[in-house]
Amino acid sequence: GAGVSQSPRYKVAKRGQDVALRCDPISGHVSLFWYQQALGQGPEFLTYFQNEAQLDKSGLPSDRFFAERPEGSVSTLKIQRTQQEDSAVYLCASSTPDIYGYTFGSGTRLTVV
Amino acid sequence: GENVEQHPSTLSVQEGDSAVIKCTYSDSASNYFPWYKQELGKRPQLIIDIRSNVGEKKDQRIAVTLNKTAKHFSLHITETQPEDSAVYFCAAGPGGGYNKLIFGAGTRLAVHP
Numbered sequence: 347g348a349g350v351s352q353s354p355r356y357k358v359a360k361r362g363q364d365v366a367l368r369c370d371p372i373s374g375h376v377s378l379f380w381y382q383q384a385l386g387q388g389p390e391f392l393t394y395f396q397n398e399a400q401l402d403k404s405g406l407p408s409d410r411f412f413a414e415r416p417e418g419s420v421s422t423l424k425i426q427r428t429q430q431e432d433s434a435v436y437l438c439a440s441s442t443p444d445i446y447g448y449t450f451g452s453g454t455r456l457t458v459v
Numbered sequence: 460g461e462n463v464e465q466h467p468s469t470l471s472v473q474e475g476d477s478a479v480i481k482c483t484y485s486d487s488a489s490n491y492f493p494w495y496k497q498e499l500g501k502r503p504q505l506i507i508d509i510r511s512n513v514g515e516k517k518d519q520r521i522a523v524t525l526n527k528t529a530k531h532f533s534l535h536i537t538e539t540q541p542e543d544s545a546v547y548f549c550a551a552g553p554g555g556g557y558n559k560l561i562f563g564a565g566t567r568l569a570v571h572p
Contacts (some may be wrong), residue, residue: 377557388548388562398556404516437502443557446510447493450502
C-alpha cells in the first residue's frame with residue numbers, strides 16, 4: 347500500500363476486555379515497529395519485527411501485551427485484560443534496511459473505561 | 460539502553476524568529492538521529508535526519524547539528540511561520556531501517572503571528 351495503515355482508528359474498551367490492534371505496513375517493508383504514545387509524551391518503544399521474527403520485545407509493559415506478525419506482513423498487537431493505564435495512542439511504523447527513518451501509521455487511540 | 464532527553468518542553472516564538480530544540484543521548488552506539496514533526500491528532504512525520512558521519516545538515520529553513528563527543532544534537536528552524544507550530548520529537552538509535560529508535564519527550568512549538 348501507499349502508507350502504513352492501522353485499524354481501528356479509535357477503540358473504547360471496558361476495563362478487563364481484550365483488544366486487538368492491526369497494522370498493515372508499506373508493501374515490501376521488512377521491519378515493523380510498535381510504539382505507545384501517552385497524551386503529551388513521546389512515542390515509547392514496545393516491540394519490533396524483522397519479517398516474521400520478533401527481534402526485541404523489551405518495551406512491552408507486561409505479559410498482558412502480545413504482538414505477532416506471522417507471515418511477515420500484517421501485525422497485530424493484542425492487549426489482554428485492559429486497564430486504564432493502557433489508554434494511549436498505539437503507533438505502528440515500518441521501514442526497510444536500505445533506508446533510514448520510519449513511516450508511521452495514523453495510530454489507534456485506545457481508551458479504557 | 461539508550462536514553463534521550465529533549466529541551467525545552469515548550470517553546471513560544473514570534474513569526475520570523477528562530478527556534479532551537481536540543482537533545483542529548485546516552486548510548487555511544489547510536490549513530491542515527493532523526494527529527495519528527497507531529498501536528499495535533501496526526502502521525503509523526505520525518506522532517507530531517509542526520510547520521511554520525513556528518514556534523515550538520517540543512518534543508519531550506521531547517522537544520523540539524525550533531526556533536527558526537529558531547530552526545531547532543533539540535534534542531535534549528537529559521538524564519539518560523541505559524542504552520543511550523545507542532546510538537547517536535549528527536550530520536551536516536553543505532554541506525555538503519557531495522558533498528559529501534561528511542562524518542563525524546565517532545566517540544567511543543569508555538570509560532571505567533
